[in-house]
Every structure is written in structure tokens, then in C-alpha cells.
Amino acid sequence: MITCIILAIGLVLQELRRANKHWLLWRVLAIVVACVGLACIALPLSYQIRVALKDKHKTTLLTEGFDVDSLDKNAKQVTFDEDIKKAFPHVQLITPKEINKTDQLHIYGYGLTGSDLQQLAGRSIVFHQANTPAGTTNLSYTSRLKTGDVLTVQGSFNNTSKQKVKLVLKALNTGLDSVIVAPKSGSTFTLTTLPKTSGRVVYTLTSDGETQGSLPVEVNPVKTLKVLMLSASPDFESKFLKNWLSGNGYAVASRAAISKDKFTTEFINIPQFPLDRISASTLNKFDVLIGDLSVLSNLSDAESAALKQEVTDNGLGVIVKADSAGGKSSWLQRGFPVDRPSGKEPAPATLLINGAKSLNKLGAGNAYINYQNGTQPLVTGAQNHILANSALSGSGKIVFTTLNNTFSWMLAGNKADYTTLWSALITKAARKSNDLADESSAATLPVTGQPTQLTVLDSKRLSVNINGDNIASIQHLNIPFEWDVLYRPTAVGWQFVHQNGNTNWFYAYPQTDWLAIQAVAKISATKNYEMLNEKTDIVTKQIQETVRINVPKIYFYILLLAACTFLWAETKIS
Template identity: 30%
Template sequence: MIDQITFLNEGWIWQIGIGAIVLWFVFGWKEWPQFGKRRFWVKIVIAFFAITSLAIIALKPAISTTNNTTAKIALLTEGYNKEQLDSLEKIHKKLKKHKYKANHPIFDDINTPDSVFILGYGVKPYDLWQLDDYNVNYLGRNTPTGIVRFKYDYKNTVGEHQIFTGLYINPQKGNKLVLEGPGGAGLDSVSLVVEEQQKFQLTTNLNVKGNYLFSLVEKDSLGKTLSTDPIPLVVEDPTPLKIVVVNGFPTFETKYLKNYLAEMGHQVLVRSQITKGRYKFEYFNMERMPLGAFSKKNLESFDLVIIDANSFKNLGRKSRTALENSVKENGLGVFIQPDLGFFRSSKGFGAFDFISEKKTEIRLDDQAKIKLSKYAFVLKDKFLLQHIHTKSNSKIISGYKHIGKGKIGTTVLENTYELVLDGHTAAYQQIWSKLINSISSKETLSVEWGVASIIAYKDHPFKFDVRTSISKPIIKTNKKHNVSIRRDIDLLNLWKGVTYPRDFGWNTQFLEQDTTKIFEYFVADTSHWRSQALYKTIEENKRYYKKSRKKESTQNHTVRPIPLLGFYLLFLLCTGYLWLEPKLLKL
């Protein structure tokens, strides 16, 4: 134990010290006519003690006790292992235990530990910041059994093929996963096998507009329901787009793409170059119209331009300027079909950054069963790049960036038409539907909502963001309660917020300035998608404490204020003497 004197108002020590010295000199100047006499020196000394005691009272002295024995705490989170805790207690004899409660302060200011051992699945992602000042050891748990990953596009359109993909850890042979529709009818199913992990995919067709609640049901070999998890889905009417496809020469990629776009009801104009200065035009679901060099006028009616990299590179100065201005000012979308030369270009309008790699075949997150051909590159994850298709290792396969009101995007996939030849038409349509819908948003939305997942949990934080041109947006819930939001430091039209939903089922929120742009999300119970939530907690804790630098072990300091009564008495006695001394001389 090491004790030392300190002051609670240490920051004021110079100001108070200088003030005390000045006050003492003023007192000496006042008593200077009595200089040389014995009473002068007595009064100077007593004044020194009085002023010193007053300064000490103002500074508030305390005793700081340093404890060289570090305080260690085992933070017990959900699913902690009792045997693991017993082992820790054998190693650290004075180990203290503290039970973690989500969304509450983890430690108070008094019992602050030097080292923290996290046992169990871990601290919820929204509480991790509370342990930033501690030396943390995350001991973790094994991955829970069940569905730990489940991915799908929560917003789709009528007529599209909806795909659900997931990963099941430690499946039991004989059990079955069943996709049920809103009425409880089975739409698709997959049988589980005995493996360490099993990827699965379920599909269905979307026929009617509306908000629907599908379900993923696990049943045993006898048909008994073991678990049911909700799958909220928003189905909207398709919006026909007007698309122009520009190719330097006819390709199989364009042949199958134009057929798909036409089948989906889009208006499509295809311009393929035959020889220098001569073009072949094809029209689908639209009247014939001339299209030579790009101009602001002839691009006004289009929502999306799909152009191969070579044609994009060889655009004339006027055509390139017209295309760029149409993207910035009119919200036109541009998709560049890459070639090998495109990956070496990194300047100007339409440039993307890439990372080379050896792999030329991949499996996308939402197409886990199907191999796709790609160039030996992936997109580099840079600021403002929005992801469209990714791999499970977070490598970006397709993406886009905002250019003014519009978007420009690309991919590293090649020869996607081979999917159709191999009988994977649904996968082909899913890929191109996602590309087109992500980039072709010519309509300038006054409000655009964004979330990581449409599923929220009752009384748990639900993060969202909103893009809007409104300078001071006000967000309200369906209960007319205000939701606090903050503006992004880099993107002035991007706002982020957190809400804590209180009602189960479909909830809504909207901007007070534009009540037509409603955002709908589904609130579930914490018992739903439990394995996925626990897996996310484990992964977030691993990632957080892998990146965070461990802090050196520090010493505990206990500060105990010194009682000031003695200094008050000394001050009163000294001032009392100085007041009484002149009066005694007159007697």
C-alpha cells in the first residue's frame, strides 16, 4: 500500500497559491508601520497560518492510496461455462464475479477493475464501448447450434423469384427446414444431414403486392415443429424501366440480358456496332427512336445505360460529357460491363479501384450453391462505394457509387449467361435484378431509408439511416413519438438514428415533412432467430477485441478526502487573534 497527499482541486493550485501569496504580502504592507517590533513578526506568522489554512480548504486535500494488487473481474454473460469460471478462480484467487445485463451500465465508478474476463457468448454489440478503458480478455463460447446466418432481400417486386440462403451449424439428420407462406402453406423445404455445418437455399415466387410474414420452420423426422422464425417481406409492384444497352459488337451476354429485360416488361433499346459508323438497333416494348451519339436530350427519357467497358472508353468528348451530366443532374444510372482493360483504368468518371486475385470462380452469399465465373479481381472497399454482391469473406463482387443524383456501378462477374445454359435461370435473374434495381434509380427520392435488417427486437436498439434533401428532418414513429437522429460528418444528406420499438409486429416511422415516405419494419421477440443473434454477438466480440489494443495493467487508486474541520478551526483561531490583538493593546 502506498499513500500520498493530493488535492481534489489540483487544477486550481497555481491560482489559489498566487492569490494566497498576494494576500499575505498585502497584510504585511498593512502592518509595515510596526516593522521591527515583536508583535509585527507574531502577526505575520499568524496571518501566514490563516491564509495557508484557507488555501488548503479551497484546494480540498485528500489521501491517494495506490493498491499494487490488480482487481480482476469475471464478466458473466449469457451461456457462460461454469467449469471455465472455476478454472479462472483457481488461477486468480481474488477474482470477483459480475453478471452482465444488456443495455445497462456494466461497472459503477467505485468497483472499477483493472482486468476483465468475458465469459459466455459475450457483450451485446451496442454495449462494447463500455469496456474501452479496460484490459479485456474475451474467452468466448463455441458457436451455437442452429441457423447462424440467414440472408435475403427483404424488399422485392411482384413476379420476381425470392431466394433465401442460410447456414446451419451442427444439423441433426432427419430434421427438415420448411419455408411457409403467410397462410402456413409449405412453399419449399430442405432436409438436414449430419455435418458440422450445412448451407441451404429456399425459394418462392412473389405474385401479389403487400407486406407479408413468411416463416422458417424446423421440424423433426416425425413432423413435430421444433422452432419457428419470422421472415418479413415487402413486395412492391414492378416499375418498368427504360434501358439502353450499348455494345461495341454483339455478345452472348447482351443476347440473354436483353431477353430477360424484355420479359420483365422493361423498355429496352439495344445498339450494337457492326462496323465503324454503322450500328444495329433492336427495340423491345418500345417504339423505334434514333440514338446516335449521347446527348443530354436523348438520354433524358432513359433510366439506365448498360455499356461495355470498351464502348465507354471510346466515347467521344461530347458523349462522355452528356452522359456524366445526365448522371449528376438527372439521376441516370450507368452500369459498365467490364473487360480486362477496364481493371487497369483508375482515373476519371466511371473509374473504380480493384484488387487482383487468382480465383476466377466464386460463390456469392445469396447464390451459395452455384459457381460463377469472374475476372481475377475484386472491387476495393473504398469510402462511398456501396456493395451489391459480396462473398462470405466480405470481398466485393459488384458495387456502385453515387455521382450527383445518379449512380454508376460495375461488377467483376463475366459470362453470366452461362448460368442460363446450365439451367440456373432463377440465379441469373436474381443477379441481374439486384444489379439493375440497385443502380437504376432515376427517380430522385426525397427520402431513402436504409437498414442492415428489417427485423427489430422489442425494447432493443434498432439502427437505421435516412438520406434526404430536407435540411432538418424530423422522424416520428407510428405512435407519433419523435426519434433522435444525427447527421453524418461526411455526407450532409445522410442522417443516422436509433429507436427502441415497443410493439410486436409491423411498425412504421416517417418524416414529418413528407409523410408519404413511410418506412416499415418488423418487431420480433428475442426468442426468434436466437442462434443467429448469439452468433453475431460472438463474432462482434471476437472482431472488436482482436482489433482493439490491449491496455497495460494499471494500478488501482483510492482517493479519500482529508477532514477539513482542523483547518477551519485553525483559520478561526488565527483570524480571531488578529481581530482581538489590537483591542487588547488599548486596554
């Protein structure tokens, strides 16, 4: 600095002695600027600022699916996953509670599960999401079925390869249904099958031979119901149906006309009572009424009014069998117009029952039902003709069918198709119970070693026992009959939930099942957490420190060059 000051004084004195005084002031200013710039180049000039610590320190949390090339190599790298630690020894293995609260947390990969995110205690994060993985990314199916119900599996599959992928639904290593997914696409799929056995069954979904995951299904017998049968005459159809109902534990009361105002009655698994007149008290004893259209159309006004009130107000189900003598003015046939084309009767064909094909063919006759808005077809035959249709009627349901020779299946020994057909019709029509049943279901995909939240429905005081262990539960704040139970399965397979004398089941998946679904769930949970905690931090007041910043020398080089250029140019001009 002394050297530059002496230099500046000497140069200014020389300018004062100079004869040409025209640009004196500007030349003196340029000399001072040049000397100051020279001094600043030589001196280590700097300044101080206050910075937040979280802007300075960055922690990179690695989760499954992260891209190595996208990482900040200068940031501290940590993980909660032991597999990532084994693959990358330099990464530090920690728990969520060990993350420095003052560090800025960046999460790379698929993200974290809901339970891990809860341990972050609401601190803000920056999520660097990985691409959606290949495989089944979404899945939906009914895990609890009744005998005769069709298992329908729907979902989405992300095919990232350049080849087609074949999805196959299997049971006992046997393919039941399949679908092809185009290359480089994400598309939806639907697979169906009719379970042949009851009980707990585990299906699997494979893609080109590689297992995607398990599909646990519980097939329960159809609930024992009370059925009232009203027939125009004793015929084979009514006889075989009555025998099948009684053989499957149904309570059956049957009345068949043998002449005008004379009937033959039969009671199976139910006490006897008069059936000459149909009253509201009589109908209230049953869950389903199965009757010929001709009989139901010719009921007295009082009987018809009682039937209509029991269906619309109290939920009684009615299965109407169309016959040639049936009147078309009955309220039971509204919405079910029957077409009876003349000509040769169609050849026997397979039926589509609730979306699944029958194993054997059946001659369905010429009659079929024309579709009307507000109805739901249950059984279709050749040329997609509707043979059984259903509709709501107040609180109850009406099922209308033109099938009158299903007994031929039983004569041929085809009990499976007969059971499937009538189970579907009766289940659809049956009166629904208003009593709350004990039931448990998993709110998340139960994976071994990970906490799973179970939702238990129970109208009584709750006592939950899972696999022999008593588990505490929390009652829902707004729904008094709903309880939440947190459980961590330790073994793969079926787990039983025992409550108030009833037993329900759920399935615990291995950690290798449905990897893409697990990844998508983590991505969704982490994105939601990031959005909800975007402007919050566990530290209410930012911790700051003083940092010294060096002034770039380039600015002083420019000052020195500009001043010297002016002095040189002025000398040349003068």
C-alpha cells in the same frame, strides 16, 4: 533463537577439543548451518512484496451460453441478465457501471452486445468464449423486392445433433422450399420462392418444425416507367404486351410498321408526338425501348447512332426481341449469338425466371441464345437453353430474348407468369434514376427492447418520425446525405419511418428470434472489443498494496538434513 545459539556454541567447542582436526572447518560450518536451519524451522519467517490490486481481485461476468464447469469458483460472479440471476440466485445482478474498476473482468459465455460493451468505457477484459450455438448462425436475403422478383434466402446452419435437420421456408404455415442439413456439421443453405402477393409479408424459417425466426419482406409494385415499342408489324405479342403495360400504369408509345415507311402509332398515358424518325430527344423521354431486332437493325445511320449514344451515355435500357428477319450484324446482338437448330419444335416446358420456376409451361420454339462471357442469363427453358440474356452497354443495359409467343400465357389466363416474366425483363433493362430517394435501413438486427441503429438516406434537411415519435438524428461526418438514428423498438412487428412526406418500413423481431445469430453477433462484438482494448485500462496508474508472504519450511528442512548427514558421514569415515 537463544537455545539454537547456545547449542551451536556448545557443539563448536566440542569440535575444537576434538583430537582429529582434519575436517574441523567443514564440521564447524555444518554445525552452524544445522543450527540455523533448526532455528528457521521453529521461527515464522516471511517477507513482504508489492502487488497490483487488479491481479488480486477477479470478477466473473456471466452471459448467456456460459459453461458452469469452466468458472472460477473463488471469483465474484455477477451478471447483467435477469434470466441468469433467476437460474443462479447466488450470482449478483448489476449494471455495467457497477463493476469495480480495479477488478480484473472475465466474461464467460457469448459475450455482450455493442451497447453494453460501450458502457465498459474502454476497460480491458478477458473473454472466455462459449462454443457456437446450434441453429442459423448467418442469414442473408433482400427484404425489399419488386413484383416478379424471386426471394432468395441464404445462410449458414450449425447442426450439433446426430440427426439430419430439415430447414423449411414457410409463409402462412405453408412450406415453400426446403433443404436438409447433415448431422454434426455446419453448412450453407439456399432457399427460394416467388412472392405471390405485393405488400408486407412475413415468412418464417423452421428447423424440424422449430421456428428459427421471421423473414419480413416488402414487395413493391414495379415502378411506373415510360416505354417505347417499335414493332415490325402489328402482331399478338406486341398487342398483349402493350395492353399489359398500359393496364399496369406504364406510359406507352407504340409504333408498328404496316408498309414501307408507313406506321401506325398509339399513345397511352403519354402525350402524342411524332414517331416517324427516332431522335435523341425522342429516346430521352423513355426509360425502356422494346423493339424487334429487324426494326432496330434497319434504323438509319443517324437513328442508330442516336440510340447507341442514348444507351451507352445516358443509360437507356433496350429489350431486343429476336425475329427471323433480324439482321445479325447489329451492335445490339453482340454477345447474344442465336442458335436455331432444325427439327421438331420442343414440347412446352416450364421456364426458370430469375431462378424461380414458372407456374405453367410455354412453347419457346427452337431458337435459343448461346452463352457468352460478360452476360447474365435471365430466363432459361428446356435443357437449360437461354431464352433471355442481358449485358451492360456503357451506362445502359441490353436484354435480348428469343421469346415471341408469351401472349399465349395471357390467352390461357395465366397472368401471373406473364407478369413475372415481363416485370423481370423490364426491371433489368430500365434506366436507373440518379435522384437520391429517401430510404431507411437497420444497421443491426432490430430486436424489441434493445437499441437499434437506423441508417437514413436523405438529400434534404432531415426530419425523422418513427411510429409517431420524433427521433433525433446525427449526420454522417463524411457522407452528407447519410444520417444515423438510434431507436429502441417496444413492440414486435412492422415499424414505420416517416421522413419528408415518405414512409419506409422495418421489422422489429421478438427476442426469441434468430437466437444463434444474436449469439454469434455478441461473440464477434466481444472478441473485437477485447482485441481493441487488450493493453488499455481505465486506471492509468496501477493501485498496489503490501502483501506478506510466508517462506516455505521445506528449504530449512533440507539444510538441516544435509548438515546432519555430512557430520554423520565424516564421523564414520574418520
